[in-house]
Amino acid sequence: MNNVRIGIIGVGNMGSAHSKYLLDGAIEGATLNAILDTDPQAIQAFTTRFGERVATFVDEEAFFQSGLIDAVLIATPHYDHASLAIKAFEHDLHVLCEKPAGVYTKQVREMNEAASKTDKIFSMMYNQRTNPLYQKLRELIQDGELGEIRRINWLITNWYRSQSYYNSGGWRATWSGEGGGVLINQCPHQLDLWQWLTGMMPKRMRAFCQFGKYREIEVEDDVTAYAEYDNGATAVFITTTGETPGTNRLEISGDRGKVVVENGKLEFWQLRVSEPEFNQTYTGGFGEPESWKIDIPIKGEETEHPGITQNFVDAILKGTPLLAPGEEGIKGLTLSNAMQLSSWTDDWVEFPIDEELYYQHLQDRIKQSTVEKKTAKVTLDVEGTY
Numbered sequence: 001m002n003n004v005r006i007g008i009i010g011v012g013n014m015g016s017a018h019s020k021y022l023l024d025g026a027i028e029g030a031t032l033n034a035i036l037d038t039d040p041q042a043i044q045a046f047t048t049r050f051g052e053r054v055a056t057f058v059d060e061e062a063f064f065q066s067g068l069i070d071a072v073l074i075a076t077p078h079y080d081h082a083s084l085a086i087k088a089f090e091h092d093l094h095v096l097c098e099k100p101a102g103v104y105t106k107q108v109r110e111m112n113e114a115a116s117k118t119d120k121i122f123s124m125m126y127n128q129r130t131n132p133l134y135q136k137l138r139e140l141i142q143d144g145e146l147g148e149i150r151r152i153n154w155l156i157t158n159w160y161r162s163q164s165y166y167n168s169g170g171w172r173a174t175w176s177g178e179g180g181g182v183l184i185n186q187c188p189h190q191l192d193l194w195q196w197l198t199g200m201m202p203k204r205m206r207a208f209c210q211f212g213k214y215r216e217i218e219v220e221d222d223v224t225a226y227a228e229y230d231n232g233a234t235a236v237f238i239t240t241t242g243e244t245p246g247t248n249r250l251e252i253s254g255d256r257g258k259v260v261v262e263n264g265k266l267e268f269w270q271l272r273v274s275e276p277e278f279n280q281t282y283t284g285g286f287g288e289p290e291s292w293k294i295d296i297p298i299k300g301e302e303t304e305h306p307g308i309t310q311n312f313v314d315a316i317l318k319g320t321p322l323l324a325p326g327e328e329g330i331k332g333l334t335l336s337n338a339m340q341l342s343s344w345t346d347d348w349v350e351f352p353i354d355e356e357l358y359y360q361h362l363q364d365r366i367k368q369s370t371v372e373k374k375t376a377k378v379t380l381d382v383e384g385t386y
């Protein structure tokens with residue numbers, strides 16, 4: 001095979017963005033050959049914008065049976081990600097899945113099990129993993145430059161969303177349509193990076209989600225979470241869609257130094273000797289270890305969504321290692337589920353989380369949902385929103 005024929009499932013905001021760069025020929029070794037959308041108006045909008053250049057389907061079975069595709073890119077609302085991926089594996093197709101991996105870990109576990117039974121390539125659209133700054137930070141942490149990690153603080157409040165955004169699609173910010181708010185829609189990127197950068201998952205977490213605090217929505221739009229790790233490290237994660245101007249500041253401290261990522265810059269302070277070593281030998285009372293601020297050169301461009309799609313295609317054609325293996329999607333989702341569950345039960349959540357309990361609580365919220373959306377679907381330009 002020297003060309004991967006891709007079929008996109010869901011051509012709303014994000015599916016249209018993926019279609020554009022694929023139709024522009026931006027991905028070497030891949031073509032867009034088909035699209036599937038259950039809404040005929042979305043198909044109509046697609047052909048109006050791009051012309052009749054690919055096969056279009058509203059019927060799922062016909063799409064999967066068409067023989068026109070080797071791989072799917074799933075860009076539907078989150079609840080369907082896992083079931084569509086499972087169906088694609090059953091039809092011997094490679095899968096690139098939009099974030100989040102799903103809404104609850106139980107369904108994502110089933111998706112991962114289906115993936116493990118095939119030899120097909122499975123990747124997640126974690127486009128922020130293509131950012132060379134985060135790649136460098138991960139390398140620093142893995143090489144031990146920070147020493148033992150002690151504290152992770154992420155203040156990510158620059159996901160501002162107005163009411164008109166929430167009104168732009170009936171599924172948005174509802175328990176039945178989306179299964180959450182800022183944690184499941186905007187923050188999957190940071191929740192993934194949080195564990196990917198450090199290689200650590202918490203042992204327990206306590207979180208405080210506020211639901212519909214700033215907008216007429218039923219899901220969380222303000223979150224403060226505190227986590228503890230096996231090695232004694234702690235973390236705080238704060239996010240909202242209701243504040244502006246927002247902040248995106250990540251600070252990670254270890255016993256050999258500290259990094260701060262803010263405004264597209266990576267700043268690194270390294271201790272001359274580790275803090276425990278200093279503490280053991282220092283006799284002067286007040287005083288602290290000497291430290292240097294080091295400029296970390298960041299080389300390369302953030303290739304974003306096309307970068308992940310190219311990596312996925314290269315994995316199929318050349319065996320290139322995946323930047324965002326699909327099976328890893330469950331990790332960030334576990335953090336998100338844990339934050340909601342801790343708020344719902346008003347208690348600590350231990351890891352691994354009780355998937356069944358989370359699922360039951362989510363079902364209760366779906367049943368009690370009172371939000372009725374009567375607004376028409378609007379396709380928004382997602383450029384620069386991720």
Ligand SMILES: NC(=O)c1ccc[n+]([C@@H]2O[C@H](COP(=O)([O-])OP(=O)(O)OC[C@H]3O[C@@H](n4cnc5c(N)ncnc54)[C@H](O)[C@@H]3O)[C@@H](O)[C@H]2O)c1
Pocket residue numbers: 009010011012013014015036037038039042075076077078080098099100125127169185379380382386
């Ligand atoms: N990686 C990123 O940076 C990024 C950015 C935006 C959105 N997303 C993700 O993309 C997904 C879609 O978001 P969006 O903003 O494009 O939504 P959207 O509502 O604009 O588009 C979704 C489309 O999927 C179609 N659809 C729904 N169920 C379907 C099904 N079962 N089969 C086929 N088509 C179906 C809808 O008719 C609609 O056209 C979400 O999971 C979202 O989290 C990712």
